[in-house]
Amino acid sequence: MKIGVVGCAGRMGQMLVREIAATPGCTLAGGTERVGGPALGKDIGTLAGIDPLGVTAIDDAATLFAEADAVIDFTSPDATVRHAALAAQSQTVLVIGTTGIGPSQQEAIAQAATHTPIVQSPNMSLGVNLLLALVEQVGRALGDDFDVDILEMHHRHKVDAPSGTALGLGRAVAAGRGVNLEDVWQKVRDGHPGARPRGEIGFATLRGGDVIGDHTVVFAGDGERIELTHKASGRQIYAKGAVRAARWANDKKPGLYSMKNVLGM
Numbered sequence: 001m002k003i004g005v006v007g008c009a010g011r012m013g014q015m016l017v018r019e020i021a022a023t024p025g026c027t028l029a030g031g032t033e034r035v036g037g038p039a040l041g042k043d044i045g046t047l048a049g050i051d052p053l054g055v056t057a058i059d060d061a062a063t064l065f066a067e068a069d070a071v072i073d074f075t076s077p078d079a080t081v082r083h084a085a086l087a088a089q090s091q092t093v094l095v096i097g098t099t100g101i102g103p104s105q106q107e108a109i110a111q112a113a114t115h116t117p118i119v120q121s122p123n124m125s126l127g128v129n130l131l132l133a134l135v136e137q138v139g140r141a142l143g144d145d146f147d148v149d150i151l152e153m154h155h156r157h158k159v160d161a162p163s164g165t166a167l168g169l170g171r172a173v174a175a176g177r178g179v180n181l182e183d184v185w186q187k188v189r190d191g192h193p194g195a196r197p198r199g200e201i202g203f204a205t206l207r208g209g210d211v212i213g214d215h216t217v218v219f220a221g222d223g224e225r226i227e228l229t230h231k232a233s234g235r236q237i238y239a240k241g242a243v244r245a246a247r248w249a250n251d252k253k254p255g256l257y258s259m260k261n262v263l264g265m
């Protein structure tokens with residue numbers, strides 16, 4: 001299976017190139033970077049810190065989509081929407097890990113998925129997807145007798161907040177309680193917000209250093225507290241999940257899928 005990587009010089013792009021090169025049955029179809037980017041023309045293996053692969057980074061995503069069976073995208077929301085349109089045009093499988101995607105961008109992705117299989121998840125790791133299932137179950141069992149806040153910490157370079165995973169965890173708790181996250185979320189507390197309303201789902205965002213990704217869901221009741229935590233110690237968990245998703249989607253009908261589908265959860 002030929003897999004392409006858009007944003008191949010990024011933190012996740014490099015990890016994906018390494019993962020694809022090491023996966024039997026997969027070959028690298030190529031990689032892109034943005035127009036004018038410093039990685040253009042460089043070997044994507046060298047960029048990823050492995051032996052040269054004889055494939056250089058290009059800025060023409062349409063060519064990559066035409067050549068690849070699947071493309072993996074961990075870039076930025078605007079770029080992802082353009083890539084989803086190209087995937088629809090060429091009917092290429094697309095795996096989206098990019099977070100910080102807004103409602104109108106999400107609609108464009110859903111539209112593209114009517115033409116080709118797209119797997120989208122804010123976190124491709126097995127552990128976080130298990131955590132999503134657990135917090136939905138705990139949210140359902142405890143209801144709003146317990147207050148829920150979601151804490152996340154990431155490296156200093158991260159540009160979106162709260163993280164896509166934190167929002168996904170909030171959505172899972174809300175689903176367990178039978179409410180919409182958007183009706184109950186509190187993404188920032190500042191000044192004099194007053195006492196906590198019943199049913200609120202809060203978020204706390206920490207940024208610093210080289211933290212890869214920590215998430216904790218706190219269920220705080222009277223006299224007791226449950227905390228469910230996931231800590232990533234390497235980015236390979238995300239790359240492994242994304243390559244697995246690309247291979248899984250290869251024989252699927254057009255549609256918008258999640259890691260839940262890929263993992264059969």
Ligand SMILES: NC(=O)C1=CN([C@@H]2O[C@H](COP(=O)(O)OP(=O)(O)OC[C@H]3O[C@@H](n4cnc5c(N)ncnc54)[C@H](OP(=O)(O)O)[C@@H]3O)[C@@H](O)[C@H]2O)C=CC1
Pocket residue numbers: 006007008009010011012013032033034035037074075076079096097098099100121122123124125164238
């Ligand atoms: N779902 C998951 O499991 C995970 C998701 N993520 C998400 O993935 C995204 C990327 O994260 P990360 O790798 O750390 O970020 P990086 O900034 O390191 O990588 C993004 C790369 O995409 C490039 N890029 C931007 N626009 C384009 C374009 N139009 N065409 C081609 N390349 C482009 C960037 O280039 P330039 O630097 O020039 O802008 C950069 O090289 C984030 O949204 C992050 O939250 C991260 C880890 C796991």
Ligand SMILES: O=C(O)C1=N[C@H](C(=O)O)C[C@H](O)C1
Pocket residue numbers: 099122123154158162163164165166212213214
């Ligand atoms: O930007 C990151 O690094 C990560 N982003 C994803 C998110 O926003 O949840 C997943 C992971 O936590 C790493």
